[in-house]
Amino acid sequence: MPSPVFHAPQTVDQAVALLGADPSARVLSGGTDLIVQMRSQRISPSAIVDVKRIAGMSGIREQGGSFIIGAATPCTALKENKALVTAWPGVVEAANLIGSVQVRNRATMAGNLCNASPAADSVPALVAAGATCLIAGPGGTREVAAEKVTTGPGRTTLAPGEFVVEIRLPARPAGGGDAYLRSIPRTEMDIAVVGAAAALVIDASGTCTAARISLGAVAPTVLLVEAAGAALIGSTFDEAAMERMADAVRVACSPIDDKRGTAVYRIAMAGILARRVVEIARSRAGEFK
């Protein structure tokens, strides 16, 4: 097996050119998936493009309440940004459930997304939050909703030469709150058996005016379950609405039996975790005027 060529471009255009010139080239930012896959010989890229030396690829910028997160920003750095933690605690918590501290000091949300695992922890939280990705490529840049990036396990909508340069989170709306929870057998270091995220908006009366519910590890991609959100809108989270929401969640699931859990367990947990994240998000929404 030939050794890959290593590139560390300084600009987005250089990176696009390198990636466009070699369809087997892979982007390296945190490396916590890429290097494991190389070591286990699941992939053998002919070139590695380390994007961390491109200006602006690491770090978080706040713009009028919204957040622009460089794609190479490690998960632990998200916790250091107080404004981000206040605005999107569910996203920050989800990203900081991945692996260990050692892993999170390297791993990025963009990598978590582009690795296209249905069990990626940060992705349901990003989807619920309405995050978008800025993708650079040979034709310039385009902005895509987080839920539109993956199409199946290990598969994305990125064209040759394209890579994610930013993740963008909208401003937290007044009365908004988000949360993410996952089911794992241990307390840390596991891949989600099921993940669930919620982002809600409630008005002064406590009525839900917007809701996005997203699930991980219950389908070939992370799901945005619009029917689950719709079940909550207009409600005050009464038991009937919560059960309609959980039903919509369970109906949306199409999981498999595997070493990490059975399909029937995953479906049941999706409903339970969805209820729990909605409760947390609702409580956070109530605190954010």
Next chain:
Amino acid sequence: MNAPLPTRTYRHVGTRPVRPDGLEKVTGKAIYGTDFVAPGMIHGAMLRSPHPHARIRSIDTKKAEALPGVKAVVTGADFPTMASLEVAMGESSGNIKHVSRNCMAHEKVLYEGQPVAAIAATSLRIAEEAARLIVVDYEVLPHVLDIDSAFAPGAPLLHDDIFTKGLNPPPDQPSNSPLRFQIGGGDPEAALAAATHRVSGRFSTQPVHQGYIEPHACVASWNADGQAQIWCSSQGQFSIRSVTAGVLGISHADIRVYPLEIGGGFGGKTIVYLEPVAMLLSRKSGRPVRMAMSRSEVFRASGPAPGSVVDIEMGAMADGTISGVVMEFKYLGGAFPGADVHPGAMSALAHYVVPDNRIIGWEVMCNMPSTHAYRAPGAPQATFAVESCIDELAQILGLDPIDMRIKNAARPGDKSAMGTTLGEIGYVECLEAAKAHPHWSAPLGPNQGRGVGGGTWGNYGGPSTATVSLAEDGSVLVTTGSPDIGGSRASMAIMAAETLQVHYEKIRVTIADTSSIGYSMVTGGSRTTFATGKAVVEACEQIITDLRERAAAMWNVDLDQTEWRNGAVVCRATDKVLTMGDIAAKAGFAKGPIAAESSINAQGYLPGFGVHICDTEVDPETGNVTVVRYTAVQDVGTAIHPDYVEGQMQGGAVQGIGWALNEGYVFDKSGKMDNPGFLDYRMPVCSDMPMIDTVMVEKPNPAHPYGVKGVGEVPIVPPLAAVANAVSRATGMRMRHLPMTPDKIWAQLQGQKG
């Protein structure tokens, strides 16, 4: 009541000094298996079978051999053929042909991951690339991976030359079961019929791995003159020597094995996997060869402890007396015999007096890696069933589960269930200490349950060699052949300091290679502090006698006019003193160097006993289990270095908790291990655990100079039941199948709801 032994006071025994090898291990200087580098060393890699069961039609290595940088290629054809030859290997006796085939497949592969060829090259990358160029033509055979299927008529047969031992009449057809073993006595059926209450059921556990963090590794250098050196981490350099020599058909004395620091073993590093292969690659290439396993190779091709199915019926009288037990268990071994059925049967009831019992154990082979010893091998699986039944009976009878155990506990002088007379054992004291512990009476929160489990392990003594010598300045050198896997250098130094009455820091302990000291059995069976410690103490006593004789000669007095006091010889008549330094300085001019050796077969070992209390909280919606509190109580004899005794208890408990909750081999439909990494083979992580409280019950062993009993293995025996009993009581459902993963608990909770 037992007469209490006189309490002895010690100066060093029972203290907690820093271990002699500690600094090197906290600074990264200690040399473990893959840290050693030999001059001119090249790198080996293994080609392993992708199939769990297949016949090898041919192996074409030509392309691999032609790759630049490749220096040697080895296949099964390079191994000596030999008739079956029983050799002593570690805690289990092995069959040298099976060891050889486990190192390198020949006619057949019997598990996914079994080596089929090996390459040595100038770099690991080239060796791995060469492995991919080897073409193996396999005839894939049907495989079997569970007990029922392996027993079924017409099951895929792993070996056509293995016939079940222990059957009468002996079978005339080979099978996947190499052994049936039965013990017991009395009339268990009548005793069960007379019982007030009976419980019965089937219990099961999955194969689990020892999970040492250091993968297997060695460097071998086999010269053209036939002499060889091996540097490796193992639980016994002598065992590596004898088994490697046996597999290669060469003289033991031609191999010199240097023990490196060992990064965990738990029984799993009593085994030879890489050394004979590295030896053959070295002989072919003329270079020292390093071989090291990846983590995936460790899971797929080393270790595991057998899975189990246990059918049990236990009866008890209204007062809690266990009237009778019938149990039949099957242990799921791997590709070769060695599933520790015998010790499992011997441990299952050994902590109770139940005259009417029958225990039948079967060993079953399947297409997974050959199972090997894991800490109290065979005991946890059978004990899980026994201790669960006692818990269930205590619930039915409305008895305190510790009281019920006290009622039936084996005591000194009792005939054990196995017919032997028990010595100074401390199970009752452990149970009483558990009952008195604040944990036992602490209140429980919602969704919490408390479980208790007991257990025993027989421990061992056996052959050990120790030498003690004085340097010219009188400082003390202790040398043993027992690898230090968890602080035994410290316990050897403490026992030497106690015997010689010198400061701990004056003693330095070395673990010697196989050519530098006489034979010692492996560090295993909880034997080292007992047996090797005894040899160290005896060698120290020889040194004392020698020094007294020398002093008597120097003073021109009778030997009985001298005595040993505070690390020096004192003349009774004159109070004159000769220190070790005084005598050592003159040794070269007098009788000669001062050195003593003790080579013993240590007898008088006693079994150890443990009682663990576990509180769990179960999330009723998800089935997730949290261990909220844990206490381990153990009869440890005398704790020589209490930190490392507690450490054994805590580490064994957490391994047992992992076994109970989340660990287990998972195979995919094609028979490949589906979780060969720490991500999905889920050992407990730091945040999973509470503090593990320990209570050392010190009931000394009269057969050891300082009262030592083995402590390493007992603590993995009780936890399976302690955790399962806690979950059972938290959920109101009897948990009989391990691991108790959240999805399994949830499914059982759903079934309970109807």
Next chain:
Amino acid sequence: MSKMFVTATVNGDSAEFLCDPGATLLDVLRDTMGLTGTKEGCGSGDCGACTVMLDGEMVCSCLVLAAETEGRQVSTIEAVAEGSDLHPVQRQFLEHGALQCGFCTPGFIVASKALLDHNPNPSESEVRYWLAGNLCRCTGYDKIVRAVLDAAAEMRQERIPA
């Protein structure tokens, strides 16, 4: 395959090395530089035995390409003690008997020091979650957690070291 020439700072000293572009930092530390205190337990970031500091943050060196370290600061177990003076974490590991086989110990010590540099007064739960990426199979973690808590107290000068 052409090797890359990399200049980094390793344990405070300038280090120049040649590496295969696919080689990990762990490979280079152990095989090229002879810094074998950093251990490989899994090669997939699941055990933490290879924990080192990279630009002041702890990482698994098996999940870093050596080529990435150009111009960056790497610090390993070999630099935790200052000369012959052990770091309080190292000393407390010895005092508590917080190691048995010692193979995971370098990773735990690097990670524990990183914790205390970050958070001088961690709770037991914070210690446990911070160290969740470091597997120990021998100790059951009890004495490790106690050693880290005591090292923290010692560094806060709440206790005078023995």
